[in-house]
Structure formats: C-alpha cells, structure tokens
Amino acid sequence: MRHTTLKSGLRELLAHTLLFCGIGLVLTLAGWLGATDLLALLLSQPGRRWPILLLTLILSLAISGFLIFAHRAAADRANLAVMQQKAATARQAEIASQLAMLQAQIEPHFLFNTLANVQSLIDQDAATAKQMLAHLNDYLRATLTRTRLPQGTLGDELTVIRHLLFIAGIRLGERLQWQMEVDPGLLTHPLPPLLLQPLVENALKHGIEPALLGGRLHIRAGHLGDELVLTVSDNGVGMPPSGHGHGVGLANVRQRLDSLYGAAGRLRLQPNPEGGVCAALHLPWQGDQAGDSPISQA
Template identity: 55%
Template structure:
C-alpha cells in the first residue's frame, strides 16, 4: 500500500508543477484518491472473479470510476475541486481528461502486472506440486524395488540355515550369527536418511560371509576399496544384487568355485565399482542381463542418479574366466 501512495504522490507532484499557484495538497488528495479507489475497485473485481472480466473491460470500468471517486473525495474534503457528479459542467469533465488517460494506463499496467504475478504464483505452485509428486513416486518406486530385493536374499539364507541345522548345527549357528549382523546393519541403514559406500560394503561383506559358510573353500573374496572412498554417498541396494549374481551364476555352478573381488576407484566425477568373479562366465545358461536383481539395479540407478549412471555385465578381459559387473555413478548426493 505504501508503494501505491508513493507512486500516486509522485504523479500528483508532477501535475502540480504545471500549476504551482494552486495548493499541492489538493493534487495529493486527488491523486491518492484516484489511486486508492482504483486499487479497491481492482480488488473488488478480482474478488468477484477476474475471469469474468477481460483486461479491456476492467480498464474501461475501473479507470473512470476511480477518477470520479478521487475527485469527489477531494471536493468533499479539501475543496477547491469541481464536482463531477450531479452539478458539474462538461468543461469540468474535460479538465480531468488527462487524469482519465493516466488512470487508464495505470490501471492497464496494474492489471497486467497483477495477472502476471498470479500466473507466476500459479506456475510456481504447479512446479512445486509436480516436484513433490515426482519425489513421492520415486520414493514409492524405490521402496518397491527394495522390497523385491531384500526377501530374495533373506529367503535364500533361511533356506540354507534350515538345510544345515540337522547335518551341521555349528555352521548353521555361524550362518545365523552372520545373518543377525546383516539384519542389524540393514535396519540401521533404513533408519538413516542417507547411505554411504561403507554401509553398502558392510552389508555385502555380511552377505559374502554367509555364502562362505555355505560354500566353504569354494568361495574366496576380497574387497579392494580404500577407506576415503568408502565415505562417498551411495543409494542402497546397488551392489548387493551384483554380488548375488556373481554367487548364483558364477561361483555356485563352478565345480572348483572361484573368487569374487570388489574393486572401487574414482574416475573424474564418477564412482566406478566392479564386482569381478572367476566363476563359469557367460554362455553357461545364465541370464545375467535379464535377472530381477539387475533389472532393479537399472531402475534404481535411473530413478536416483539419472541417465549418467549405468550398470553393465561383460566377460572378463583377455580370455580370463568369469564375469565383471560394473557400476558407474555420479559422485553427488542422490536426488
């Protein structure tokens, strides 16, 4: 409101400079009366529904009414201003012709500005609602994908424990202890707002410990990730499916078993992670590219990191036996 009074006062002073022999107060009352009346009429038409009034009809309605209201306010308060209603001559109306024009231009500018502000506010609200909707959809999709992965591991482990209870109770107890460590770490991760590569490696190590109990000497593993790199933020359940694939499709079908190595490195602004196994390799009836685990990893990468992130599966280089699963992830907080 203060900016409106200031604007009207500046316009009034501009008119008064051409008639310095007349009181400035009279011009100030007329100018502010016109401005405040136009503002009130604009709010009234907006309350009634701006959609009912086009821009031109609003200007043609508000401008003359505000000029008449401003002149009448000055005529009844400070005096020295001819009335426009009831007892005015045609000359009086012509006398305020410039006021009608300026009021019309000001009303048009105000109406356009108000409409633009409403449109900006509406667009901002729509953008915010769309962003919240996308965030909710992403959270729901990630929760669904995580729900599909977790039972897969748990059911397999419990089945293994059940098979060991009668023939090897000590190994069954050791496997349950490893499963307990995994569940504790997993529960802590679900309560935290963010996860790190260190958290994921702890889970993967618990998974490999459980597999080592079951496979014995047929499985060897190593994790080659330096400590500073382990603090890099990482969305959960990206590495576990790759390790499970290496176990299920690489090591278990191999008579001699094999080794699983997890290697991490930084390449520019990307985190590169590899799960390398020396199992049976591709071409032995495996379905590495179409499994549920890898499909979930691809979906999670796209949802959390966007198109820059990728996962790939390929035979080991230089004719070496086994498969390498690779993750490339931008080093930035998950969105």
C-alpha cells in the same frame, strides 16, 4: 468454480475503481513534489479537459495493467512452485515404491536360502550354524536401518554386502573368495540403497555358484573425473550368449538408475578379462573431494 470466477472479477473491478479514484490524488501529490498538477490544470482550463482526461485514462490503464500483470505473474510463480513440489513428492514416492519392490524381490530368496542352510547345519555343525545366524541378524538389522532412510552412503551399502558375503562364504566354503577395494574417504559418499547389492547377488547366483570350482568376487569403488564408479567383477561362468544380464535384479537397477539420475547414471556389463563378468555402475559424483582415486578400468 463459478463463484470463484465471480469473486475474482469483482476483486479486479474494485482494484480498477480504486485505481481510477486514486489517480487524482497521485497526480496532486506529484504536483506537490514539483511536477505538473494535471488535476488542477483540468479544473482551471475546461477547454483542455478531454486531452487531459485522455492522458489520465492512458496513465491509469498503464499502471493498472502493470499491477495486474505483476499480480498474475506472482500467482503463476506460486502455482508453478506448488506444482513442482507435488511433482517432487510424487517422484520420491515412486522411487520409494521401486525400492520397496526391489527389496521384496531380493529378501525372500536370500532369507529362505540362508534359513535352509542354517537348518542343515544345526545337526552337523552347530557352531557354524550359530555364526551364520549371527551374520543374518546383522544383515537384517543393517538392511532395515538402510531402507528406512531416503538416502544412504556407500559405507551403509558395503556393510550390508559384507554380511551377505560372510553368509555366502559359510555356505560355499572355499568355492568363494572375495575382496573389497574401496578408498575409506568414499565411504561417506551418498548412495541410494540397493544399487550395488543386486550386482553382488547377480555375480554370486549366476557367476560363481554355477562354476564347478567357484570363483573370486572383487568389489571396487573409485572417484573418476565427475563420476563415482562402482565395479563388481567375478571370474565365474561368464556372460550368457545373448550378452545381456540375468534376472530381474539388473533390470530393476537400470530402472532405478533412470529414475534417480536419468542419463547421468548407467550400468555397464562386459566380459571380465580373467573370465566371468564385470558390472560397472557409473554415478554422478556428489562429494567434495578433489582428485581421482585409482580404479581399475574394465
């Protein structure tokens, strides 16, 4: 550190020395261009030496100060850009870590339940067991592809959710009905992974599965103003008396929304008029389409 400071001081001293030595040449050049040659005036009129020297010194210090200020401002801008890049890299790493943590929390529960169902179906209904394994294979392949990308699309997320619902449908049978209502033009809209899927998992686990007769799951996506609105509604057992969502999945979704969008992204939970719960994700619109896609308001 001391060596760096000494080196920087010597560099500034050299710059000042060169500046003072060169100021005479600059003034002479100015004389050639038609301005007053202060150097020649200094030599020809000794009586006016000190005023001229003072003027030269002030001019030199002004030019030197400007150059030093410009150099330091450029260095500060470069340092700020480096710091911003490091902060962005750290933020991306934090978001990737959160995604990996959320993935690790979701996958084992779903995987173990599915494999247990396959095991029970092998002796009773081998064809259905084979069908469930095929959907599980497609689900895991789509999930692996999605989580390797820094940014996915709504279509990627719905592909994973579709396989998840096919598997849940085999397990729950007629107790589960589901529907997706999504404008095809929205499928390419950017969407970070594992924002919508936990809402579907939550609706299945806490809304439809505990209901004696099961229920219906409805997934909607629409462009409303400057937001992409994604809703997952069910007509299951409804919200708990506390009025808050269940489990770590929703807490992780809220945390990821805050990390990704700040105040511009939010999750809203409220009772579904048909019974059950309606969960709505409000995300900043990142597309270039004009107009609003119709979407039911909860």
